[in-house]
Amino acid sequence: MQRIQKIVLYYVSLTILYRLTYLFDLDEPWSTLRPYTPYLFILAFGAHLGVTLLYNVATTHDKPQAYVDLVNDIKEAQDALKAKGLVIEE
Amino acid sequence: MSKYSVLLPTYNEKRNLPIITYLIARTFEQANLTWEIVVIDDASPDGTQEVAKDLQKIYGEDKILLKPRSGKLGLGTAYIHGLNFATGDFVIIMDADFSHHPKYLPDFIKLQKEGNYDIVLGTRYAKDGGVYGWNLKRKLISRGANLLASTVLGTGVSDVTGSFRLYKKQVLETLMKEVTSKGYVFQMEMIARARQHEYTIGEVPIAFVDRLYGESKLGMDDIIGYLKGVLSLVFI
Numbered sequence: 001m002q003r004i005q006k007i008v009l010y011y012v013s014l015t016i017l018y019r020l021t022y023l024f025d026l027d028e029p030w031s032t033l034r035p036y037t038p039y040l041f042i043l044a045f046g047a048h049l050g051v052t053l054l055y056n057v058a059t060t061h062d063k064p065q066a067y068v069d070l071v072n073d074i075k076e077a078q079d080a081l082k083a084k085g086l087v088i089e090e
Numbered sequence: 091m092s093k094y095s096v097l098l099p100t101y102n103e104k105r106n107l108p109i110i111t112y113l114i115a116r117t118f119e120q121a122n123l124t125w126e127i128v129v130i131d132d133a134s135p136d137g138t139q140e141v142a143k144d145l146q147k148i149y150g151e152d153k154i155l156l157k158p159r160s161g162k163l164g165l166g167t168a169y170i171h172g173l174n175f176a177t178g179d180f181v182i183i184m185d186a187d188f189s190h191h192p193k194y195l196p197d198f199i200k201l202q203k204e205g206n207y208d209i210v211l212g213t214r215y216a217k218d219g220g221v222y223g224w225n226l227k228r229k230l231i232s233r234g235a236n237l238l239a240s241t242v243l244g245t246g247v248s249d250v251t252g253s254f255r256l257y258k259k260q261v262l263e264t265l266m267k268e269v270t271s272k273g274y275v276f277q278m279e280m281i282a283r284a285r286q287h288e289y290t291i292g293e294v295p296i297a298f299v300d301r302l303y304g305e306s307k308l309g310m311d312d313i314i315g316y317l318k319g320v321l322s323l324v325f326i
Contacts, residue, residue: 003243003282003324049237056233061220066297070188077112084148086141088108 014041093124094199095178095259099168100129103186104136110186111145111154117192123199128155128172132162166276170266173259182256190254194296198256201292208261208289211247211281212254212296219249219295228300231313235274239320245281247291253277254296261289274312275319282323 018037026034033040078088096114100107111127118125129142142156157175159168169183180202184190190212198210213219215236224232232251239250251274257265264287271279284291 002326006244007324049241053230053234053237056215056237057226057229060215060224060229060233061218062224063220063222063297063299066191066220066299067222070191070299073113073191073193074109074188077109081108081112081148086108086144086148089105 091124092180092199093126093178094118094180094182094195094256095172095176096125096127096182096184097169097172097176098127098129098184098186099165099172100131100134100138100142100186101162102134102136102138103131104134104138104141106186106188107138107141108145110188110192111149114192114195115149115153117195121196121199123196124178126153126155126176126178128157128176130168130172131156131158132168133158133160164272166266166269166272169262173263173266176259179259180256181259181262183262184254189299190296191299194254194294195256197294201294202256205290205292207292208258209281209284210256210292210294211249212252212298213247213249213293214252214296214298216248216293217295219297221298221300223300235313235316238317239278239323242320243278243282243323245278245285247281248293250278250281252296252298254298255280261287271319271322273319274316275323278319279323279326282326286326 021034021037025031081088098107098110103110107129114125114127129138131138131142139156139158142154146154146156155175157171159171173181180199182195182198184192194212198212201207202210214221215233221229236248236250239245240247243250261284265280265283268283269276269279281291
């Protein structure tokens with residue numbers, strides 16, 4: 001199934017669920033809020049993504065040791081290849 | 091015993107190629123694995139092919155396969171070209187600029203064997219994965235791009251744009267026949283199509299060292315191209 005088909009399926013399913021709620025009488029404040037449900041959903045989803053992004057950025061690990069190890073490995077490689085007759089330009 | 095082919099597309103990698111080759115060879119020899127490197131050079135003017143020939147004398151022509159092309163023809167077609175000559179059961183794609191360290195390859199292989207995964211990818215964003223050389227702005231852009239692609243495409247992997255991956259050879263051949271994108275979007279499309287085929291994907295945390303030499307530049311054109319690319323993948 002194409003991704004667009006899944007997205008349309010999600011949209012149709014959520015729309016049906018939303019419309020079904022109109023078969024029931026709701027107390028306040030839910031009755032007043034009901035017409036705004038789609039917008040509240042979009043807002044909540046956007047907020048979720050925003051928080052997720054901030055969390056992801058905050059938890060991206062910095063790896064300074066990886067740089068140190070790499071520089072050492074490069075030096076080892078240069079020396080080993082030089083011993084085999086291959087000189088690498090700096 | 092399984093054999094591992096590393097595809098290394100190169101353009102002006104005269105300085106990096108011998109070092110990355112040494113590191114790959116060292117890793118495979120220490121792990122007692124059968125390996126080869128397929129160098130796909132796009133007519134580099136800096137003498138990369140001559141260096142590759144020197145490496146063939148050191149490691150043997152059965153270990154270093156030099157398969158040049160007539161010009162800069164793009165990464166996707168480089169992989170297709172290299173696949174034609176790869177004799178391994180598994181194919182590894184990685185960058186030659188030291189951002190991907192070969193020391194993680196045994197972890198890739200071990201995970202693949204444990205779960206019989208069709209694809210194993212290196213992730214910067216999960217478990218103990220990480221980066222060196224990214225400031226806050228770069229992290230924001232990269233994590234944002236990854237979140238956008240993951241959410242829109244529903245790929246279910248933590249690092250959608252990473253290019254350090256191990257594939258079963260047949261899986262890579264199948265995907266390469268279908269993929270049409272370029273650049274960052276190419277790597278995303280590989281994963282999106284892999285999910286459509288219901289290929290299994292494992293993840294290994296890696297440390298990504300960005301741009302050992304020089305600065306990484308990301309312009310507005312790249313960002314817009316990326317957004318267009320994600321949108322196009324919704325319709326595959």
